[in-house]
Structure formats: structure tokens, C-alpha cells
Amino acid sequence: MLNRKQTEPQLSKYLHAKGRALGLPIAGNFELTARCNFDCPMCYVHLKSEDVEAAGRELSAEQWISIAREAKDEGMVFALLTGGEPFVRSDFFEIYHAMKQMGIMVSINSNGSMLKGEVLRRLIDDPPFRVNVSLYGGSNETYRRMCGRAAFDDVIENIAALKNAGIDVRLNVSVTPYNEGDVEDICACAEKLGVHMKLASYMYPSVRVNGGKYGYGDRLSPEKAAAASVRWDVLRFDDETFSKRAEAMAELRLTEEPECPVDSDEGVGCRAGSTSFWMTWDGRMVPCGMMTFPVVHPLELGFKAAWQELRRATSEIRLPPKCKTCPKRSVCAMCAAVCVTETGEFGKVPEYVCRMTDAVISQTKAAYEERKSENGN
Amino acid sequence: MEIKKELIKREIAGETVLIPVGKTVYDSNGLFMLNELGAFIWEHLPEADIAEDICRIVTDEYDVDLDTAKRDVEEFLQRLSSHGII
Ligand code: SF4
Ligand code: SF4
Numbered sequence A: 001m002l003n004r005k006q007t008e009p010q011l012s013k014y015l016h017a018k019g020r021a022l023g024l025p026i027a028g029n030f031e032l033t034a035r036c037n038f039d040c041p042m043c044y045v046h047l048k049s050e051d052v053e054a055a056g057r058e059l060s061a062e063q064w065i066s067i068a069r070e071a072k073d074e075g076m077v078f079a080l081l082t083g084g085e086p087f088v089r090s091d092f093f094e095i096y097h098a099m100k101q102m103g104i105m106v107s108i109n110s111n112g113s114m115l116k117g118e119v120l121r122r123l124i125d126d127p128p129f130r131v132n133v134s135l136y137g138g139s140n141e142t143y144r145r146m147c148g149r150a151a152f153d154d155v156i157e158n159i160a161a162l163k164n165a166g167i168d169v170r171l172n173v174s175v176t177p178y179n180e181g182d183v184e185d186i187c188a189c190a191e192k193l194g195v196h197m198k199l200a201s202y203m204y205p206s207v208r209v210n211g212g213k214y215g216y217g218d219r220l221s222p223e224k225a226a227a228a229s230v231r232w233d234v235l236r237f238d239d240e241t242f243s244k245r246a247e248a249m250a251e252l253r254l255t256e257e258p259e260c261p262v263d264s265d266e267g268v269g270c271r272a273g274s275t276s277f278w279m280t281w282d283g284r285m286v287p288c289g290m291m292t293f294p295v296v297h298p299l300e301l302g303f304k305a306a307w308q309e310l311r312r313a314t315s316e317i318r319l320p321p322k323c324k325t326c327p328k329r330s331v332c333a334m335c336a337a338v339c340v341t342e343t344g345e346f347g348k349v350p351e352y353v354c355r356m357t358d359a360v361i362s363q364t365k366a367a368y369e370e371r372k373s374e375n376g377n
Numbered sequence B: 001m002e003i004k005k006e007l008i009k010r011e012i013a014g015e016t017v018l019i020p021v022g023k024t025v026y027d028s029n030g031l032f033m034l035n036e037l038g039a040f041i042w043e044h045l046p047e048a049d050i051a052e053d054i055c056r057i058v059t060d061e062y063d064v065d066l067d068t069a070k071r072d073v074e075e076f077l078q079r080l081s082s083h084g085i086i
Helices: A010-022 A049-055 A061-073 A092-101 A117-125 A140-147 A152-164 A180-193 A222-236 A239-250 A303-315 A321-325 A336-343 A351-374 B036-047 B051-061 B066-082
Strands: A027-031 A078-082 A105-110 A130-135 A169-174 A196-200 A276-279 B007-012 B015-020 B032-034
Touching (some): A010 B015, A027 A061, A078 A092, A092 A105, A117 A152, A130 A180, A140 A152, A152 A180, A180 A196, A180 A222, A222 A239, A222 A351, A239 A351, A336 A351, B032 B036, B036 B051, B036 B066, B051 B066
Parallel strands (some): A027 A276, A078 A105, A169 A196
Antiparallel strands (some): B007 B015, B015 B032
């Protein structure tokens, strides 16, 4: 089965729950750079080199290390180093080693293209908790179309090497108009590599890099995004699991926990700004990487004061009242970041996601009936 | 007792956790949580040669009989060794 059940370690959940009650920043995301050696259309961070200079300045290694130390002193246990492509920074390992040495559990997001040679050797010497590789397609052809580089073979080879070295690798897959035909191939790849994968076909509008246009993105229609998501369910679940899921969905329930656990009140509900924070490459702190506000400035205020201010501002966010009472809420991917990137406001209903939710429900039903009739019962 | 893995002890949200550093590869849970007794034993591991030494240190500090201490200490050491820590 493709989907080895991977629930979050109980301990991490427990620490987040305690941290929530105590107001601690248990997890931090550090966008070390906006630069990348790929050029993907749906990226919410990546800027061209000339734009990076115009937009601001990357923090130095010393600045990252000092923010991490302050965050650790406030309770940070988990850190995710992301980008852009974090390995394009020549001082990546300086930051990484320093954070690990502080007793922080460090994970890394990467496109996988640079995880070889010296980089691989240094990772094996001081292993990360996990490496999440974004897999953009099932062939060099798709990679060329989507990322501007035919890096597929390299990436696969690097993933296999990481895995052989005993490092926990996971695949993150984003489905877009450039690779929607590759879902089967990508699943087969993950299966062959023996690594856990996660597929997302909902793409947040790239508000951060598209000049602030809400609701806009180089992405699939809600119906096509739903189709990719249901396709993945069909591929990854055996008959029994899929039936259970489909039957639950018909009653507007989910059988597995969503990626970001969100409660269904009008507040933010997930960990963003409650036990986790996101540092952008130019030194701003936001609740979640998809959001542009509320924003605070730890370089000016100090981490502790910035974190308190972020918590306060996040606690004031109200999501759409309509979503609170919507019967589809528990099967819907709506969250604070969705609302604000789709509509520009936290309190407005994200229509794209309503359409996608409706399509997921109806397409799951159709796939369920098809599977049933194929099985002749 | 020799601690084979490089781990850092941290207090987080009122809990004591051991976090791997350096070459130590994470196991599935990544980190390791200690209760009060576990944290106490952990502090005294370097000065103990055998389990009995730890039992003695525990009964000196806590108001428990030797049998209970033995059971708790053994259980804890077992947990550490199953993770390759000692
Ligand atoms: S986004 Fe639409 S479908 Fe989802 S909970 Fe809100 S109203 Fe319901
Ligand atoms: S706001 Fe949404 S995307 Fe951001 S962390 Fe919360 S649930 Fe996840």
C-alpha cells in the first residue's frame, strides 16, 4: 500500500497541546532564502534573483542563529528549514548545525536536486529529523515543464541515497496544470522508493509573490483539483479503506486526520500563531507561511515580544461565520490561510474551496460506486 | 553507565525531554520524554556502574522501598537500552 499510516508522534502532539495552554512557540518555520535553483509557477516564496534584491535582504546566518536561540529559550522544540531552496545558501550548514546543537529537532524542506556529494555527506554526519522533498512530476519531461530543469532522475537518485543512509525522507507532491497527468507515475515512484508521500492539489493563491492578487494562482480549476485528490485516494487506499472513507464522506465526516489539525470554531484553530510561527526570508514573523498578515518583527522587538504580539493578533482573527455552521466543514480544507489568500480577508468565504469541497464529495461518491460495480457487488 | 548517544536534556512545557544531537539518528518518535524519576536517574547515570548503584541513589533520594525502586529503575534502563542509548 502506498499509504503506510503515518500519524504524528504522540509526543509531538502532546507538546503542542501543552504548549498551547502555556502560550509556547513549540514549532518554528524558517524560510532561509527566497532563492531557488528551480522556477516553479505555483511557488509562494520564490523570487527571481533580481527581485530578491528589490524586495529586501536575506538574514545572515548569525541573525538566523540568534532568532533560533531566542525561540528555543521560549520553548521551540521543532524547526523546519525551508525556502526557496535552503541548500542554495552556502552557509546552510552553519545555521543547521547551530540549531541542532541547541537541542532543536530540525527538519528540512528541499527540492532534492542538491542532496548529493558533500551536502549528503554532511547530512549523514549530523542527520536531520526529516527531509521533505517536493516531487514535481514523474519524468524529466514534466520537470522541465514545471521547474525549468529536467532534474527528475537526479532527484530520484538523491532520495534513494538519503533513504539508504537511514534518513527519514517524505515526499510532498503539489498537483498543478503542469503535472496533473503525472499522479499515477508519482505514486508509483513513491511506492518504488518506499517513502511516504503526501499529495496536495489545492494550491493557495501565491499572494506573496504575485503582487498581492488574492484568489489568483497558476492552478487547476476547483473541479480538476478535486479530481486529482480523489484520484490519489483511489490509488492509495485498498477497497475496504476507500469504502470506509467514501461512506464517511457521504455523511460529511473524514476518516483520517487532516494535515493541519483545525478545530471548527471561528478562531484560527490550527497551530499557526498559537504554537507555531513562520519566519520569512527577510525577517518578518507571520502565523503561517501563506499569510502576509498579521506580521511582527522579531529583529526589532526581540523574539519573545514579537511572539507575544503574534499570538495576540492571531487570537483576534475571525473566520467566516458561514463556515462555522457549514455542514461540509469537517471535510473541507478551509482554514485561515485559505480564506485570506483567496479573498484578502479572514472573514470571507473562499468560494474556490467551496467548489472544490463539493466536487470532492461528489467525485468520491462516483468513484465509490464505480469501484463497487467493478468489484461486482 | 556509558551513554552511547549524544542527547541534550531540555525542559519544555514542564516536561523533560531528551533530544538527539550530532550523529545520533532519530528513532521513530524523534525525542524521548522522561518523567520525574527518569530525569533524576538520567542525571545520575554517569556516576553509576550497575543498576544496583542507581537503585541505591534512588532510595536515598525518594521515599520508596528497594523492590519498587528496582522495578522502576530496571524498567527505565530497559527503555534506554532498547533505544540504544545505553
Ligand atoms: S469554505 Fe465553503 S464548503 Fe468550506 S466550510 Fe466554508 S462555506 Fe463550507
Ligand atoms: S492557517 Fe491553514 S495552512 Fe496555515 S498552518 Fe493553519 S491550517 Fe495550515
